[in-house]
Amino acid sequence: MRFPKFLIGMLGVLIAFAATxxxxxxxxxxxxxxxxxxxxxxxxxxxxxxxxxVMRENARNAGRRKSLPTDEANLQKPSQPFNTSATKAP
Incomplete structure (x- = not known):
């Protein structure tokens, strides 16, 4: 449920609750x-x-990740975003 829809519903409930x-x-x-x-x-x-x-979606995604085969190409070290002298390997 989107927040604006929830907010309108909540205000309606609170008005009815207050009147009662x-x-x-x-x-x-x-x-x-x-x-x-x-x-x-x-x-x-x-x-x-x-x-x-959110927790249910994370659990579903964890189950999907376990069922996927591991791929050597996906396990490579990611490249660094900037190639400066501070980030280059010695």
């Missing part, structure tokens, strides 16, 4: 406090979901 909380408690400060806590929990969940997706 205020209707139940009739307290502005309780509503603000509980809505901020709700926003933090949503952000933690979003971060956890993104972290899970």
């Amino acid at each position: 909380t205020y209707a139940m408690t009739n307290s502005f400060w309780t509503t603000v406090t509980q809505t901020v806590v709700c926003a933090v929990l949503i952000q933690i969940g979003y971060f956890g979901a993104v972290l899970f997706l």
